[in-house]
Amino acid sequence: MNLEYYLLLCSNPPEIEPLTQLNYPWFEDTFLPALREFARETNFTSFYRAHENYYAGDLRIYENALRTLPPDEFMGRSAGVHDVTYELLHPYLVAVHGHSFSPKINGTEIWGAGGMLPLVRRTPQRTLRNYKTARDTMFGLPLNGDYVVSENLNELLYLGFVYHELGHDVTVPEIYSYPNLTSLTYFVDAIREDMPYLSRYDMHFWSRTGMLYEGFADAWENYAISHVNENYTLPAINMQKAWGEFWVEWLLNRTAYYSKLSRETGRPFSDYVWKILDEMRKFASPENVSEVYSREVPVTxxxxxxxxxxxxxxxxxxxxxxxxxxxxxxxxxxxxxxxxxxxxxxxxxxxxxxxxxxxxxxxxxxxxxxxxxxxxxxxxxxx
Structure with missing residues (x-):
């Protein structure tokens, strides 16, 4: 995953030059030269150009999706975020798993999303386009062949991916500076106890706080998508609950409340992340977390x-x-x-x-x- 993230910070093949300071000597001195050599030897850029029309189909979906909810307007209005440049990197020249993308390049702070839309995720029904372009499976399992042919659902899936990653950008710094974060690990432990195999193959469970920051990103995604299609939000929440995120509906409500408060006070939404973390103990305490989990997570x-x-x-x-x-x-x-x-x-x-x-x-x-x-x-x- 580190390799994929750092590839987002490089220019396209065949040059593949770092766009900012990486501080990753092995990547720059060993990996990138090998990748450049591969690109030259296989004439990879020519291969790409022969398929540009196909890749352009993905870009049209992203463009149409972003028109329905432009990030600069929504993040400014709902999160009080200003003086940030938004970029969506769809690296069709190199397959990269989706990441938040938040470097500072030449003094400009950039937020956005980079990579391909993942397939095995906490997301409702997939589409034909997503099925064709997905690059990840679960332990080599065949991809789920059930899909919907729908341009509108294509756009919602891609828009959700973008706002999930923007949710990381607006919340992760505050989450990881929260002094009592480890006191909330019982939220993640409840999932790991009930679904130990899930916590083995989803890397967000590999740390005891990973699913906490995923929950905040999912809640921000749900909040954003609710402004476009409220009918999509409920199945999205149910899928996330099925993945064990028993707090996600409550967190969506808190996200909506503090986004409204952010607009009223002029303070950025990030100022309220610690307050939400404090309130999580009221939603589920260490003493009743199993009861809340059982109530919220469906049998699937x-x-x-x-x-x-x-x-x-x-x-x-x-x-x-x-x-x-x-x-x-x-x-x-x-x-x-x-x-x-x-x-x-x-x-x-x-x-x-x-x-x-x-x-x-x-x-x-x-x-x-x-x-x-x-x-x-x-x-x-x-x-």
């Missing part, structure tokens, strides 16, 4: 599959009551594919997970009693 396949990792066994059940024999056979094949994907999914777990395929007529009381509702995956035609 993600939680079920995570439970399976802890138990070491998952039963994938397919139905046999289909009057069409070919339908039952299709269900069995679907169950086998699900099992194969789950075996890949669990490949990074600390201990083996036994994935079993069974017809419904062979499921025993022992299976149900041992695994409970949360670790029995059911395969049905059309699902």
């Amino acid at each position: 396949p993600l939680r079920a599959f995570d439970r399976g990792a802890g138990l070491g066994r998952v039963v994938v059940v397919y139905g046999t009551a289909n009057p069409d024999p070919s339908g039952t056979e299709k269900d069995r094949e679907t169950a086998k594919r699900i099992a194969e994907n789950l075996e890949k999914f669990y490949s990074q777990w600390t201990s083996p997970v036994n994935v079993v395929v069974k017809p419904d007529v062979n499921v025993t009381e022992s299976d149900l009693g041992e695994l409970s509702y949360s670790s029995v995956a059911r395969s049905r035609t059309g699902l």
